[in-house]
Amino acid sequence: TAGITQAPTSQILAAGRSMTLRCTQDMRHNAMYWYRQDLGLGLRLIHYSNTAGTTGKGEVPDGYSVSRANTDDFPLTLASAVPSQTSVYFCASSEAASGKETQYFGPGTRLLVL
Amino acid sequence: GQNIDQPTEMTATEGAIVQINCTYQTSGFNGLFWYQQHAGEAPTFLSYNVLDGLEEKGRFSSFLSRSKGYSYLLLKELQMKDSASYLCAGMDSNYQLIWGAGTKLIIKP
Numbered sequence: 029t030a031g032i033t034q035a036p037t038s039q040i041l042a043a044g045r046s047m048t049l050r051c052t053q054d055m056r057h058n059a060m061y062w063y064r065q066d067l068g069l070g071l072r073l074i075h076y077s078n079t080a081g082t083t084g085k086g087e088v089p090d091g092y093s094v095s096r097a098n099t100d101d102f103p104l105t106l107a108s109a110v111p112s113q114t115s116v117y118f119c120a121s122s123e124a125a126s127g128k129e130t131q132y133f134g135p136g137t138r139l140l141v142l
Numbered sequence: 143g144q145n146i147d148q149p150t151e152m153t154a155t156e157g158a159i160v161q162i163n164c165t166y167q168t169s170g171f172n173g174l175f176w177y178q179q180h181a182g183e184a185p186t187f188l189s190y191n192v193l194d195g196l197e198e199k200g201r202f203s204s205f206l207s208r209s210k211g212y213s214y215l216l217l218k219e220l221q222m223k224d225s226a227s228y229l230c231a232g233m234d235s236n237y238q239l240i241w242g243a244g245t246k247l248i249i250k251p
Contacts, residue, residue: 070146070229070241071185086238118184125237127172127192133184 031055032134034119040140041109049104049137051119057132059125060102062086062094064115065136071118077102078125109141144168146242148230153248154220162215162228162245170235174206174213177229179244185229188215217247225249 032053041047053060058079063071073086077096091113093105102121106113117137122129145167154160166174173192177185191197191206191213203216215228227244234240 068243070243071231071239072241073238076238127233127237128190130175130187130190131239133186135184 032119032121032132034117034134034137036137037135038138038140040142041106043110043141044108047106047109047139049106049117049119049139051102051104051134052100053102053119053121053132053134054100055121055123055132056099057121057123058099059122059129060096061120061122061131062092062102062104063118063120064088064113065118066115074104074117076125111141113139114141115139144232144234144240146230146232146240148228148242148245150243151246151248153250154217156220156222156249156251158220159216159218160220160247162217162230162247164213164215164230164242166211166213166230166232166240166242168232168234168240171208172233172235172237174204175231175233175239176204176213176215177231178226179229180226188228220249222249222251 035050061076062074075094077083080099119134120131122131148164176188179185189204201218229244230242231239
């Protein structure tokens with residue numbers, strides 16, 4: 029089974045350009061999440077969606093937007109990239125946004141903003 | 143504020159036992175997770191504790207003390223493939239995970 033897929037695997041982006049990171053899951057999970065992971069820091073939540081049609085802001089939402097038009101897809105858009113958005117981005121999903129539900133992660137997108 | 147503390151790096155010998163500690167402070171508490179992350183890969187789930195005590199799963203065990211805001215991950219019979227980062231994460235009252243920076247475990251032969 030595919031689980032969660034992300035695209036692209038890696039990208040070099042010029043500052044000021046826009047980009048959409050794609051995330052698709054085939055587990056019919058209700059909740060989805062976008063994290064960034066930077067060296068020396070824990071995973072930080074950017075945006076989340078508890079169910080299709082709803083989204084919420086996480087710890088570091090500025091400069092990012094998301095949409096959740098259906099259960100499977102949760103794209104993350106950088107409207108105008110800045111070098112501080114250089115990071116590894118992970119998409120994750122869980123059956124529900126509740127305590128015992130495990131989050132499953134995609135393989136990540138490595139983004140370099142120059 | 144919310145915070146997760148764990149050691150940055152630990153070294154252990156193949157075949158030995160290692161304990162990775164984690165202290166947490168979250169707004170509300172809905173459980174403590176441990177994930178494993180090999181270099182260049184995604185985190186994968188190891189364990190979940192919401193009640194005090196020890197949960198054993200093969201070579202890996204996880205302990206929780208809610209009164210102390212403390213957890214540990216115990217790895218027995220270490221294998222070279224256990225070389226990875228181990229991430230501690232507390233779930234807050236909004237069911238969001240607060241992550242530690244991870245403990246890089248180096249296994250030596």
